[in-house]
Amino acid sequence: MDIRKVSKPTLxxxxxxxxxxxxxxxxxxxxSSAQIANDFNYDPTQVRKDLASTGxxxxxxxxxxxxxxxxxxEKFLGxxxxxxxxxxxxxxxxxxxxxxxxxxxxxxNIVAGFDVDQSLIGKSINNKKVFHLEELTALVQRxxxxxxxxxxxxxxxxxxxxxxxxxxIKAIWxxxxxxxxxxxxxxxxxxxxxxxxAVLTNKLKNL
Amino acid sequence: MDIRKVSKPTLxxxxxxxxxxxxxxxxxxxxSSAQIANDFNYDPTQVRKDLASTGxxxxxxxxxxxxxxxxxxEKFLGxxxxxxxxxxxxxxxxxxxxxxxxxxxxxxNIVAGFDVDQSLIGKSINNKKVFHLEELTALVQRxxxxxxxxxxxxxxxxxxxxxxxxxxIKAIWxxxxxxxxxxxxxxxxxxxxxxxxAVLTNKLKNL
DNA sequence: TAGATTGTTAATCGATTAACAATC
DNA sequence: TAGATTGTTAATCGATTAACAATC
Numbered sequence: 225m226d227i228r229k230v231s232k233p234t235l236x237x238x239x240x241x242x243x244x245x246x247x248x249x250x251x252x253x254x255x256s257s258a259q260i261a262n263d264f265n266y267d268p269t270q271v272r273k274d275l276a277s278t279g280x281x282x283x284x285x286x287x288x289x290x291x292x293x294x295x296x297x298e299k300f301l302g303x304x305x306x307x308x309x310x311x312x313x314x315x316x317x318x319x320x321x322x323x324x325x326x327x328x329x330x331x332x333n334i335v336a337g338f339d340v341d342q343s344l345i346g347k348s349i350n351n352k353k354v355f356h357l358e359e360l361t362a363l364v365q366r367x368x369x370x371x372x373x374x375x376x377x378x379x380x381x382x383x384x385x386x387x388x389x390x391x392x393i394k395a396i397w398x399x400x401x402x403x404x405x406x407x408x409x410x411x412x413x414x415x416x417x418x419x420x421x422a423v424l425t426n427k428l429k430n431l
Numbered sequence: 432m433d434i435r436k437v438s439k440p441t442l443x444x445x446x447x448x449x450x451x452x453x454x455x456x457x458x459x460x461x462x463s464s465a466q467i468a469n470d471f472n473y474d475p476t477q478v479r480k481d482l483a484s485t486g487x488x489x490x491x492x493x494x495x496x497x498x499x500x501x502x503x504x505e506k507f508l509g510x511x512x513x514x515x516x517x518x519x520x521x522x523x524x525x526x527x528x529x530x531x532x533x534x535x536x537x538x539x540n541i542v543a544g545f546d547v548d549q550s551l552i553g554k555s556i557n558n559k560k561v562f563h564l565e566e567l568t569a570l571v572q573r574x575x576x577x578x579x580x581x582x583x584x585x586x587x588x589x590x591x592x593x594x595x596x597x598x599x600i601k602a603i604w605x606x607x608x609x610x611x612x613x614x615x616x617x618x619x620x621x622x623x624x625x626x627x628x629a630v631l632t633n634k635l636k637n638l
Numbered sequence: 639t640a641g642a643t644t645g646t647t648a649a650t651c652g653a654t655t656a657a658c659a660a661t662c
Numbered sequence: 663t664a665g666a667t668t669g670t671t672a673a674t675c676g677a678t679t680a681a682c683a684a685t686c
Contacts, residue, residue, distance in 0.1 A: 231653065235633055239625045243585070243608055256667065264610060267655055272669070284661045284668045301629050302636030316527035323523040330625050331632040370635065378450070395635045397628070401450055403471060411638070413631040415624065418446045418537050421604070422508050424620040425538045426442055428577065428602045429509030431618070438677065463643065474679055479645070491644045491685045 230277045235301075237274050239330075240264065242297045248290055256287035303331035308369050309397075312384050313376030314339040314354055317399060321373065322349045332371065336363070357387070364391030373397045437484045442508075444481050446537075447471065449504045455497055463494035510538035515576050516604070519591050520583030521546040521561055524606060528580065529556045539578065543570070564594070571598030580604045 241260065248255065257275070261268040275288060280296035282288040298304045306328055311318050314337045321327075322334055337354040339345065347354050355363065363369070372388040374381050374396060381400030388396060395411035398404055401418050448467065455462065464482070468475040482495060487503035489495040505511045513535055518525050521544045528534075529541050544561040546552065554561050562570065570576070579595040581588050581603060588607030595603060602618035605611055608625050 230633075232630065233653070235630050236623075236626045239608075239623070239629045240610065243625070258667075268667090269655060269657095269669095270653090272667095273654085276669070282668055285666050286662080287667070300633070302632040303629075307632065307635065316523075316530040320523035320527040327628070330628045332628060370638075371631070394638055395631055397631055401446075403447065411631060411634040413627055413634075415622075415627050416443075416446070417622065418450070419443045420620055420622050421534070421537045421539060422446045422510075423439065423442050424578070424602055424604055424618060425509040425514065426437075426507070427618040427620075428514065431577075431601055440677070465643075475643090476645095476679060476681095477677090479643095480678085483645070489644055492642050493686080494643070 234274045234277055237264075237266075238278070238297050238301060241271075241274065242294065242301070245290055245294050245297070252290060254283070254287040255290055255293075257282070259287070301331065303329065306331055306333045307371050307395075308333050308335045308367065309371035309373055310334075310336055310338060310360065310364065310369050310388075310393075311373040311375060312338045312357065312360065312388070313374060313380070314341070314344050314349070315375060318373075318375040319349055321375070322352050325350070334373065335367070335369070357384075360387055361391035364388070364393055368392075370394040371397065373399070375399045378402045441481045441484055444471075444473075445485070445504050445508060448478075448481065449501065449508070452497055452501050452504070459497060461490070461494040462497055462500075464489070466494070508538065510536065513538055513540045514578050514602075515540050515542045515574065516578035516580055517541075517543055517545060517567065517571065517576050517595075517600075518580040518582060519545045519564065519567065519595070520581065520587070521548070521551050521556070522582060525580075525582040526556055528582070529559050532557070541580065542574070542576070564591075567594055568598035571595070571600055575599075577601045578604065580606070582606045585609045 244260065244263065257268045257271040261271045275293065278296040278300040280288065280293050309332055311321060311334050318337060322337060327334065334352055336352055337349060338357045338360050339354055340357050344354050345356050370393060372393040374384055376384050378400045381398065381402050382404060385396055385404045385406055389406055389410055396404065398412055398414045401416055404412055406412060451470065464475045464478040468478045482500065485503040485507040487495065487500050516539055518528060518541050525544060529544060534541065541559055543559055544556060545564045545567050546561060547564050551561050552563050577600060579600040581591055583591050585607045588605065588609050589611060592603055592611045592613055596613055596617055603611065605619055605621045608623055611619055613619060
């Protein structure tokens, strides 16, 4: 496998294509970049470039084989095998994430939660047990978990992240609205609702 | 007010600056772009350009007045006055969003929820009542609500969005993983967890 | 005054879009 | 074959970074 350097915008569009392709009737074998582009309001060249980054190649006059394209995108995203994940900070958001059973499709399986609130410890949420935060590093090592999800308040996020990294976590999905300072080898992806809201309310203001 | 065209990346960074500035000790009156840039690992020029887009101007040799900068960013984002919002699709995610009391800081106030599940209707979540979806358009009109939040499954998102627009909703915060097709006057901002996960798992795959 | 920091103009970088030969 | 659609190279667009005169 050669190391294709794919741009972040491309990476963000691939899951959209994937869902779109999965929704296509099984009767349809081929789809053209022009068709996809039209449905997304993208440029056809951009669609072809995006798809090319997965290694899938199309056929002139026909387009892309829908099923192979689905497989190629899933493989490229790493969604063809599932990573176990721990989530720290068991509030409403974590409960929602733990209750959402479709992450497995996206290569993620939340296997347990962690908190410091004694009233939560020992409980199960959607069959995922909640442990005390003290047990995090030991369990990360024992279970070889590579992904950590942070849903604690902003003030605790940095120390939780450091604890995760110490235990051996390699990638962090961070829902806290701060910039984590971690060794560069650790993969961090931030979900920022406030940032998304900024775009919305700013546009709304000018209406 | 002149129409400053500000880039999306800039718009996404402004909330980060805002939170950062609010965390600064009240003893500190001025902060330099170099200091901010350093803490975010950004380029100082970029920080100055971002801040300039809010209309705030700094002082040579001193930097930016922290408090006026906070005010300027809040005003620019439209977070100095609050928009009421309705949320449709009362599952775990909606419950989390309705339970989160800090959106008011971001100019958003969720005032009611809507669903079609009879067992939910009439209930209150964090003092926000749940109504039947049938009542949506009437209530949008009566209460002049401009913002709608979509947390229904993907298959229902388009029709819910159309219902919102019909009622008079002007901006939609969409958590469903599809591309809504709406008149261009309607502001749409998508929150896509799968997209964020794509970036994470793809990086993880190459580790 | 000297020099730190600003705002702005110019250069660079990267992503999107246009053009087009190759091909099925 | 003719022509629709591909993959790729070149042009454009927009955002980031570098350079630097103005200024407090």
